[in-house]
Structures are given as C-alpha cells and as structure tokens.
Amino acid sequence: MALQLDARPPVTPTPGRSRPSRVGRLSRIDAKYSPYLYIAPFFVIFAIFGAWPLAYTFWVSLHDWDLLGSDPDFIGAANYTQLLADSDFWHSVVNTLGIFVLSTVPQLLLALWLANLLNRQLRMRTGWRMAVLVPNVTSTAAVAIVFGVLFGREFGMINWLLDLVGMDGIEWKANRFASWVAISTMVDWRWTGYNALIFLAAMQAIPRDLYEAAAIDGANRARQFWSVTVPLLKPTIIFCVIISTIGGLQLFTEPRLFHSGTNPIRGGPLRESQTMTMYMFENAFAPYYNFGYGSAVAWLLFALIAIVAAINVLIIRRLGASARPPEARRKGGSR
Amino acid sequence: MATFPRHRLAAVALAAAGALLVSGCGSDTGAEDGKITLTVDVFGQFGYEQLYQEYMDANPGVKIVERGTGGNLDEYSPRLTQWLAAGKGAGDVVAIEEGLMVEYKANPDNFVNLLDHGAAELKGNFLEWKWNQGLTADGQKLIGLGTDVGGMAICYRSDLFAKAGLPTDREEVSKLWPTWDDYITVGERFKAANTGASFLDAATNTFNTIVLQTAGNAQGYHYYDTSENLVVDSNPAVKQAWDTTMKIINAGLSGKYGSWSEEWVSAFKQAKFATIACPAWMTGVIEGYAGPEAKGKWDIARVPGDGGNWGGSHLAVPAQSKHQEEAIKLAKFLTSPQGQIGAFKTKGPLPSSPQALEDPAIAEASNAYFSDAPVGKIFGEGAKTLKPVYMGPKNQAVRTEVENAVRTVELGQRNPDQGWQDAVNNAKKAAAK
Numbered sequence: 001m002a003l004q005l006d007a008r009p010p011v012t013p014t015p016g017r018s019r020p021s022r023v024g025r026l027s028r029i030d031a032k033y034s035p036y037l038y039i040a041p042f043f044v045i046f047a048i049f050g051a052w053p054l055a056y057t058f059w060v061s062l063h064d065w066d067l068l069g070s071d072p073d074f075i076g077a078a079n080y081t082q083l084l085a086d087s088d089f090w091h092s093v094v095n096t097l098g099i100f101v102l103s104t105v106p107q108l109l110l111a112l113w114l115a116n117l118l119n120r121q122l123r124m125r126t127g128w129r130m131a132v133l134v135p136n137v138t139s140t141a142a143v144a145i146v147f148g149v150l151f152g153r154e155f156g157m158i159n160w161l162l163d164l165v166g167m168d169g170i171e172w173k174a175n176r177f178a179s180w181v182a183i184s185t186m187v188d189w190r191w192t193g194y195n196a197l198i199f200l201a202a203m204q205a206i207p208r209d210l211y212e213a214a215a216i217d218g219a220n221r222a223r224q225f226w227s228v229t230v231p232l233l234k235p236t237i238i239f240c241v242i243i244s245t246i247g248g249l250q251l252f253t254e255p256r257l258f259h260s261g262t263n264p265i266r267g268g269p270l271r272e273s274q275t276m277t278m279y280m281f282e283n284a285f286a287p288y289y290n291f292g293y294g295s296a297v298a299w300l301l302f303a304l305i306a307i308v309a310a311i312n313v314l315i316i317r318r319l320g321a322s323a324r325p326p327e328a329r330r331k332g333g334s335r
Numbered sequence: 336m337a338t339f340p341r342h343r344l345a346a347v348a349l350a351a352a353g354a355l356l357v358s359g360c361g362s363d364t365g366a367e368d369g370k371i372t373l374t375v376d377v378f379g380q381f382g383y384e385q386l387y388q389e390y391m392d393a394n395p396g397v398k399i400v401e402r403g404t405g406g407n408l409d410e411y412s413p414r415l416t417q418w419l420a421a422g423k424g425a426g427d428v429v430a431i432e433e434g435l436m437v438e439y440k441a442n443p444d445n446f447v448n449l450l451d452h453g454a455a456e457l458k459g460n461f462l463e464w465k466w467n468q469g470l471t472a473d474g475q476k477l478i479g480l481g482t483d484v485g486g487m488a489i490c491y492r493s494d495l496f497a498k499a500g501l502p503t504d505r506e507e508v509s510k511l512w513p514t515w516d517d518y519i520t521v522g523e524r525f526k527a528a529n530t531g532a533s534f535l536d537a538a539t540n541t542f543n544t545i546v547l548q549t550a551g552n553a554q555g556y557h558y559y560d561t562s563e564n565l566v567v568d569s570n571p572a573v574k575q576a577w578d579t580t581m582k583i584i585n586a587g588l589s590g591k592y593g594s595w596s597e598e599w600v601s602a603f604k605q606a607k608f609a610t611i612a613c614p615a616w617m618t619g620v621i622e623g624y625a626g627p628e629a630k631g632k633w634d635i636a637r638v639p640g641d642g643g644n645w646g647g648s649h650l651a652v653p654a655q656s657k658h659q660e661e662a663i664k665l666a667k668f669l670t671s672p673q674g675q676i677g678a679f680k681t682k683g684p685l686p687s688s689p690q691a692l693e694d695p696a697i698a699e700a701s702n703a704y705f706s707d708a709p710v711g712k713i714f715g716e717g718a719k720t721l722k723p724v725y726m727g728p729k730n731q732a733v734r735t736e737v738e739n740a741v742r743t744v745e746l747g748q749r750n751p752d753q754g755w756q757d758a759v760n761n762a763k764k765a766a767a768k
Contacts, residue, residue, distance in 0.1 A: 261596025
C-alpha cells in the first residue's frame with residue numbers, strides 16, 4: 001500500500017497527507033490511553049462488584065425499605081439517627097471490637113513467633129512451612145461447625161476436658177467473654193499460619209549481614225529479633241494488621257455457625273457474640289427484613305473499619321519510629 | 336507487596352463472578368429432554384417424596400426437584416424472602432409457615448393469586464380458618480393453599496418413664512396430666528428418680544405450646560390482637576403461659592437444649608430428655624433425629640390442658656415462576672385431600688382438609704415408630720375443633736424475642752421478673768422495626 005502511494009504522490013495529495021496524520025493521532029491516542037485500557041478490567045470489575053454496591057447500599061440506607069415492599073419511602077438520615085441510639089447496635093460494636101482484639105493480638109504475636117522459628121535451620125523445613133497453612137485451606141463453615149460442637153455445653157469436648165480436671169463446664173455460647181474466646185480461637189486457628197508465612201517471606205528478605213553485625217556487637221537472639229527483625233518487618237506488620245482488621249471487623253461465618261438452633265443470627269440469647277455483620281444481617285434479612293436499616297449498619301461498619309485501620313497505622317508508625325523498642329515489649333516477647 | 340491486595344480482590348471478584356455463573360445455571364428451570372422442571376422449596380419434613388413420583392408418573396412432561404427437606408425454618412424463610420426480593424431464585428412451588436404468612440401476605444404481588452386460577456372451588460377442601468389464613472385481608476387474593484395443621488400432643492420416651500417408675504401406657508400417661516400443673520408434678524417425680532435424663536427438652540418449646548393453647552382457648556390471639564396491636568404486655572394468655580413456664584424452669588425440669596440446635600439433636604440421639612411438646616409435624620422430626628435405634632421407645636400422649644395448635648404451612652406459587660400453570664396444578668395436587676393423606680402416611684404432618692381427616696386412612700392410622708400409637712385418632716380429633724391463634728404482622732420477630740427471654744431465664748442469665756421485662760421491651764422494639 002505504502003509503496004503504491006509513494007509511486008503516485010501528485011495524484012492523491014490530500015488523502016496522502018491526511019492518512020499519516022490520522023495514524024499519528026491514533027498512535028498518540030494509543031500511547032496515551034491504552035495503559036488505562038490494560039488496567040481497566042480490574043477497575044471495571046471493582047466498579048461492578050465494589051463501588052456500585054457501596055453507592056447503592058448508601059442509597060438504600062436513606063430509605064424505609066422493606067425487603068419485600070414495592071415503594072420504599074425516602075427518609076433521609078433517619079435510619080442513622082435511630083441506629084446511633086440503638087443499644088443492640090452498640091452492643092454488637094463492642095462484641096466485634098472485643099473479638100477482634102482477642103483474636104488479632106495473639107494471632108499476630110503467635111504468627112511472628114512461628115515465622116521466627118520457621119526461619120531457622122530446621123529439618124523438613126518446607127514441610128513445616130506448608131503445615132502451618134493447612135488450617136487456612138479448610139472451609140470456614142466446617143471449622144465453625146466443628147468448633148461449635150467442641151464448645152458445646154453438655155456434649156462438647158472442651159467442657160468434658162474441664163470436667164476431667166475437676167472444673168465446672170463453661171456455658172460457651174451464653175456467656176459473653178467465653179463466647180468471644182471460643183470464636184477468637186477459631187479465627188486464630190485458621191489465620192495464624194497464613195500470617196506466619198507472610199512474616200516469614202519478609203524475614204527472608206532481611207540481609208544476613210545485619211544479624212552478623214548485631215552478633216559481633218554482642219546482641220543475643222532475642223535482642224536481634226526485637227532490634228533487627230521487628231523494625232525491618234514494619235511494612236509487613238502494617239499490611240497484616242490492616243488485612244486482619246478488615247477481616248476481623250467483618251467477622252460473620254465463625255460466630256454465625258458457632259450458634260445453631262433457633263435464630264442463631266442473634267449470637268446467643270443475650271446477643272453475647274453477635275457481631276456487626278450479624279446485626280446487619282438480622283435487620284436487613286430475617287426476622288426484620290428492614291433493608292434500609294441493615295444498609296445503615298453496613299455503612300457504619302465501613303466507617304468503623306476505616307477508623308480502626310487509621311488508628312492501627314498511626315500506632316504502628318509511632319512504634320516503628322522509636323529506634324529502640326520499649327522495655328515492656330521485650331518482656332512480653334516470646335522467649 | 337502492593338500487589339497482594341489487588342490479587343486478593345481480583346481473586347475475590349473472579350470467585351464472585353464464578354459463583355454467579357454457577358448459581359445462574361443452578362436456578363435455570365429450563366426444559367431438559369423436553370420436560371418441564373418444577374422446583375419445590377420446603378423446610379422440615381413435608382413427606383412429599385411418594386407424591387412427586389405419583390405426579391411424575393401421571394404427568395410424564397414434568398420433572399419435580401425438591402430443595403430443603405430437613406432444613407431449619409429459620410434458615411429457609413430469609414432465603415425465600417431474598418429470592419422474592421431479587422425476583423429470581425425461588426422455586427415454582429414454595430412452602431410458607433403460618434407464623435410468617437401475614438408478612439408475605441402484606442405484599443401479595445410476589446405470588447400468583449390462586450383465585451384467578453380456579454382455586455375458589457377448593458374452599459370446601461380446607462378447614463375454614465386454614466383457608467382464611469391464605470387469604471389477604473380484603474379477601475381478594477389467595478396466595479397459599481393449606482398443607483397441614485399442627486395439632487398438639489406430648490411425645491414421651493416410654494423407656495425413660497419405665498426407668499423412673501412412671502406408667503408407660505399412653506392412656507395412663509395421658510391421665511397423669513390433665514393440667515400443666517399436673518405435668519409439672521409428674522416432672523418432679525421423674526426428676527426425683529434420677530434417670531440421667533431431663534423431663535423436657537427446652538422451656539421455649541413448652542412455652543410456645545402453652546401460649547398457643549391458652550390464647551386459642553381464650554381470645555384467639557397471643558402477641559397481636561386481631562386489629563394488629565401488639566398486646567404482649569396486656570394479654571393475660573401470654574402472662575399466664577409465661578408464669579406456667581417459669582414454674583417448669585424453677586422445678587428444674589428443662590434440659591436447656593436450645594431447640595433446633597446441634598445439642599438438641601444430640602440430646603435426641605442420646606435419650607437425654609423424656610418428653611417434648613409434640614405437634615403432628617414433630618413426629619417426623621423426632622423420627623429423623625432420634626433415629627431407627629429409638630424405634631418403639633417413643634410414644635404419644637395427650638397434651639395437658641385443652642387442645643391447641645402449633646404450626647402448619649401453606650403452599651404458594653411465586654409470581655416469578657416461569658411455569659405458573661404447571662406449578663399451580665402441582666400445588667393443588669399436593670394440597671388435595673389425597674395429597675395430604677399421602678404426606679401424612681410418609682412423614683406424619685396432619686391434614687388441614689376435613690375430608691382427609693375423616694378418611695379412614697387418617698382416622699385409623701397408627702405410627703409404628705411411636706409404638707403403634709393411633710396418631711390419626713390422637714391428632715385428628717382435636718384438629719377438627721381446633722381453635723386457631725391469630726398471627727400479627729411481625730409475629731416471627733416478636734415470638735423470637737419472647738422465646739429468647741424464656742431462654743435467658745432457663746439458662747439462669749435473668750430472673751423471671753427481669754426476663755418478663757426483657758420480653759415486653761424487646762417485643763415492642765421488634766414490632767417497631
């Protein structure tokens with residue numbers, strides 16, 4: 001084509017001049033916009049499954065929306081004002097935060113300790129490293145049901161063991177703190193290994209000569225861990241904390257399946273372990289079918305996650321900023 | 336490291352998209368080798384297996400798939416509501432429990448009006464109150480055809496009664512407890528014998544039985560009056576049932592096995608309680624949970640007090656069904672007197688059709704699992720004269736709150752007075768939501 005055009009330049013001057021310029025414009029457009037096209041699939045999927053539901057939920061939360069009703073009434077922020085004065089809602093917030101703290105803190109400390117162990121010269125090292133991930137690949141529902149049975153009042157294994165050592169059985173499902181402990185155990189069993197592997201990956205990226213230098217300066221293993229390993233793991237710890245925060249505050253399957261029988265969505269007769277997501281479900285679906293109110297819960301949950309994540313980042317930044325870890329944390333260390 | 340969240344999100348999005356595709360295929364009721372597939376959604380034990388086969392043999396163009404047998408009503412009803420709200424996913428024929436009927440009737444457009452499809456002529460096939468339950472308040476729309484009624488009895492383990500030195504014959508056992516106070520006295524005798532089992536499963540079940548019986552015999556309503564005002568705190572029937580239940584709890588008769596929980600099921604298996612409030616549909620539940628090894632160890636006696644009804648359902652056809660005509664035909668078949676007799680024979684739900692109740696197949700029926708108890712006679716006699724209880728708009732939510740209050744007292748978390756305050760306050764809160 002190009003050769004033919006070159007052979008007859010005077011005959012068709014106008015298209016000849018315009019064509020290269022159109023191609024040029026196209027290639028400029030190509031260079032400028034095609035990167036966006038390449039990353040578009042992610043954003044399109046995110047828009048459909050992330051942003052749109054978020055916006056729609058907000059829209060729903062401004063209505064008196066019966067799930068089966070046909071014409072929802074616009075009521076502005078009334079759902080939010082009602083919710084802020086709802087003692088059951090705040091009860092579920094406290095439960096969520098309680099379970100979150102009770103599960104996340106030991107989980108990350110344990111993961112750090114596990115990672116440190118796995119980072120040493122061990123026999124069958126790969127085997128051990130694979131093994132810690134096994135709980136994570138079991139289905140949450142199965143874990144929750146098994147733990148629900150283990151923590152049964154009369155037929156549960158935990159109470160049976162307590163009985164063997166002469167202690168009274170614990171009402172795991174109708175005692176607030178006990179149910180938090182039981183649910184945290186479930187969460188930790190599942191996620192400790194996962195976090196340990198992430199910590200391990202980050203630990204392996206730390207140059208060995210730092211440890212050698214520390215050893216020459218007379219630092220023992222514990223000192224090396226707190227003064228070299230932990231500070232250098234800061235970005236990884238922040239990542240794990242944020243991911244755990246998001247997961248912990250959205251906790252649903254474990255507490256929901258921990259309770260069985262009539263209306264398990266309450267999380268116990270006095271809502272002992274009802275989390276925010278369960279409260280959202282209780283209101284948006286059975287037995288209330290109040291979709292607007294449930295959506296308002298969802299948005300406040302979103303706000304709470306954002307706040308807690310921000311607090312996390314601030315705390316960890318501050319901890320990491322101080323060159324030497326405080327004395328208390330050394331004592332609280334694993335060895 | 337920054338790629339972690341993105342991978343996770345993308346994976347989640349992919350999984351979600353995959354799930355949508357799968358569920359999209361799953362709910363497709365399209366024709367398969369020229370047949371129409373009708374999906375029936377139920378919970379608990381409806382006993383329709385034989386009837387499906389019969390219907391498919393008579394209608395070779397129809398294939399019936401059932402979902403949900405053995406499931407819990409608390410899990411089934413939110414699912415059904417979601418399907419209806421989404422306009423997709425519900426079966427062609429769906430079961431609706433009587434306590435939830437009023438809520439579904441509030442939005443009748445979600446269902447086919449069966450009066451437009453010649454259902455009016457079937458009115459005589461049902462007990463009058465059962466028919467009316469399926470009818471909207473203005474009487475213009477019928478969304479459900481009655482399946483069963485609950486009736487009321489007490490199922491008991493005769494082996495545990497023998498161990499406690501109590502009579503085991505059902506006539507004699509029935510004579511032990513003309514009233515609930517007598518029932519408590521028997522319970523105390525049973526408890527004193529230290530059999531290792533409790534007298535009853537859970538105070539919530541007994542409470543529900545007493546409140547339905549007391550209300551049915553009095554005004555005919557419990558939590559809501561017939562003008563749909565919440566009357567939990569002012570209805571003497573509710574308070575009376577509450578007080579009787581508190582006596583049961585104080586006497587230490589309850590095994591505290593939360594009804595429908597895993598512990599409840601285990602307690603059935605391990606014979607951990609001797610009696611249970613027993614509407615007709617409960618016989619199928621007991622047989623399922625206690626298992627074949629307990630066959631012949633269970634029996635049925637009359638309920639203390641005077642009659643009553645707990646539970647019973649309707650079949651409805653959602654407006655979203657793609658095969659409405661076929662689905663209506665199937666629903667009519669399953670709720671016909673013959674269909675109800677068939678279901679009764681399979682799993683024991685008591686018919687809501689007077690013709691079926693009078694049929695020798697019911698009147699003379701006995702149940703081998705329950706030591707050949709004459710179930711047709713025990714349940715059937717009460718059913719015809721049964722006094723129903725009106726269920727208000729938020730009945731399920733209010734009932735949940737009141738029963739939860741019973742549960743907190745049973746578990747020792749609240750004393751009876753605190754429990755009653757909780758019941759009243761939480762019921763009001765629930766009704767306002």
